[in-house]
Amino acid sequence: xxxxxxxxxxxxxxxxxxxxxxxxxxxxxxxxxxxxxxxxxxxxxxxxxxxxxxxxxxxxxxxxxxxxxxxxxxxxxxxxxxxxxxxxxxxxxxxxxxxxxxxxxxxxxxxxxxxxxxxxxxxxxxxxxxxxxxxxxxxxxxxxxxxxxxxxxxxxxxxxxxxxxxxxxxxxxxxxxxxxxxxxxxxxxxxxxxxxxxxxxxxxxxxxxxxxxxxxxxxxxxx
Numbered sequence: 299x300x301x302x303x304x305x306x307x308x309x310x311x312x313x314x315x316x317x318x319x320x321x322x323x324x325x326x327x328x329x330x331x332x333x334x335x336x337x338x339x340x341x342x343x344x345x346x347x348x349x350x351x352x353x354x355x356x357x358x359x360x361x362x363x364x365x366x367x368x369x370x371x372x373x374x375x376x377x378x379x380x381x382x383x384x385x386x387x388x389x390x391x392x393x394x395x396x397x398x399x400x401x402x403x404x405x406x407x408x409x410x411x412x413x414x415x416x417x418x419x420x421x422x423x424x425x426x427x428x429x430x431x432x433x434x435x436x437x438x439x440x441x442x443x444x445x446x447x448x449x450x451x452x453x454x455x456x457x458x459x460x461x462x463x464x465x466x467x468x469x470x471x472x473x474x475x476x477x478x479x480x481x482x483x484x485x486x487x488x489x490x491x492x493x494x495x496x497x498x499x500x501x502x503x504x505x506x507x508x509x510x511x512x513x514x515x516x517x518x519x520x521x
Contacts, residue, residue: 441459
């Protein structure tokens with residue numbers, strides 16, 4: 299395990315690339331060892347998002363007449379996958395991205411969303427905006443603790459919640475008015491097929507696979 303005598307010293311703290319949705323927080327720092335000596339200086343970059351630190355991921359589901367579990371997935375724009383990723387540099391073959399991704403509905407936890415009540419309120423808002431379902435806060439089930447998706451570059455934590463819904467009650471997606479929301483749509487997948495697709499690479503979103511697996515574990519424990 300780690301050397302607990304080692305501490306961090308920040309020599310300079312700056313935010314670069316401001317003006318967009320994201321920026322880079324750049325720490326110029328060094329390590330102080332237990333014997334008092336210092337490491338060479340180094341730079342640690344990570345994503346800075348002023349609009350909210352964390353996100354909530356919503357697993358909306360229903361059980362059909364045969365008992366099979368179906369989950370709602372959303373297809374929306376992710377231009378960074380098309381323009382920021384080079385499939386030729388991937389260690390294993392993969393198709394070129396087209397800027398769209400199938401994933402679970404999710405949204406940023408905003409500054410006013412405080413505590414579990416705030417988390418539930420944000421999940422309710424995102425379930426309607428991204429999934430088309432009006433869900434009561436009390437109907438939401440928290441699926442365990444939060445999880446860091448990419449701690450090397452992003453300090454964001456994902457919180458997973460689930461709610462059983464009636465598929466006939468789905469409303470048209472209201473969106474948030476952003477061009478990034480244009481063209482988005484939803485569809486139902488069986489839970490096991492969605493997890494299998496994630497493992498096979500057809501649903502290559504980590505938070506989606508984790509949310510689906512947590513739902514499967516939750517439902518298995520509720521039997």
